[in-house]
Amino acid sequence: MREIRRDAAPPPARRRRKDGEARREAILDAGLAVFSSLGLHGASVEGIAERAGLSKTNLLYYFPSKEALYVAVLRRVLAVWLDPLQSLDADSEPAAAFRGYIRAKLTLSRDAPQASRLFCLEIVQGAPLLRPELEGPLRDLVAAKAAIIRGWSAAGRIGPNDPHHLIFSIWAITQHYADFAVQVDAVTGRGLDDPDFFEGVVASTQALILAGLGLH
């Protein structure tokens, strides 16, 4: 064993940094899991540390405070959040673009439900922290996409509609299956992790939105 360790040990500096990064990632993951189910105030540093596999004090070596960790987790979530909307570009065929966007959002709801829920918790509580992000980048991004939708509408490629309400409706429906998963499960006994159910939701949502746009 000792013989193996002899040259298996990487250069200290490099090794340490890599471990540190992995540690931080593990803490962020644990933070996401705990914050999304208990909220900022309901979560305890100890609980997050336990889930991440280290001690409370040790966690506070990586992040100076619970709030700081919370902000870091939230920032990570938001980055993922603004992404899928990009796919609605003017060059696409409208029907295919909406179909793709809906599938992308539902895929995110299936694969990152905790992120969706944390985002939801934060917004519902007034998002004092996210407000600048919402009024800046998000607002601009939505405005750009609304312009594209209006363009399609003016060209007669989709029916008349209110782009803002259209976008909100897609967000609301697709995120509902992550955020209200326990209610969906209580009523139907199923969830997005069930492949048949997932495809059913994709198809239903695509059909609804496309019908609303006068496409079929």
Add this chain to the structure above:
Amino acid sequence: MREIRRDAAPPPARRRRKDGEARREAILDAGLAVFSSLGLHGASVEGIAERAGLSKTNLLYYFPSKEALYVAVLRRVLAVWLDPLQSLDADSEPAAAFRGYIRAKLTLSRDAPQASRLFCLEIVQGAPLLRPELEGPLRDLVAAKAAIIRGWSAAGRIGPNDPHHLIFSIWAITQHYADFAVQVDAVTGRGLDDPDFFEGVVASTQALILAGLGLH
């Protein structure tokens, strides 16, 4: 002044009970406001008491603990919650029934946004407390309404659809305007309290759902 009080004073027992009830209502209102914006753990008894206009200790005279108050608030919310769905009955004209239901839900989102948000917070966090209610009364109610919708569909009065997804979509969209109000405001600069905006949302949502059902 004293002369007026002479016969203005009601029988002590009655007076006290009435005041007690009013007090309790005020506490429940304050609890709803604070819990819906800070969550169960973020809220403090002191903060709720202050908003209700009494002292912390006095509040704990009316409710034995913070959790007990929280449960009482939640129960009150849930009762309002299950109500509007009743309006979807088999005797109605389908188009009118959906239009009415959508308007009723959006009216609730406009007039009781805090209730919507508290409900949302609770569900998102897993609703350990509400689970029985969801799997019992709510599930049964939805099943009954789904049967009605299937009946309409079988009779060719509305297009083919999945009743569960249809109901979830209506819930998701209508509640979105209460729960994600800060995001809606950040993006559009408006909210349901603006009458024009409210009517726009009602019209858009009705149009979307009716189109999805093959009605127009």
Add this chain to the structure above:
DNA sequence: GTCTATATCGGGATAGAC
């Protein structure tokens, strides 16, 4: 029913050894 004072505790954060 309402108040003041206080017991009690969970949990965030720090000090300092290793």
Add this chain to the structure above:
DNA sequence: GTCTATCCCGATATAGAC
């Protein structure tokens, strides 16, 4: 970087006078 021990504050809840 990780540990043990500890400080300390906020907040729930109770005791008891009025």
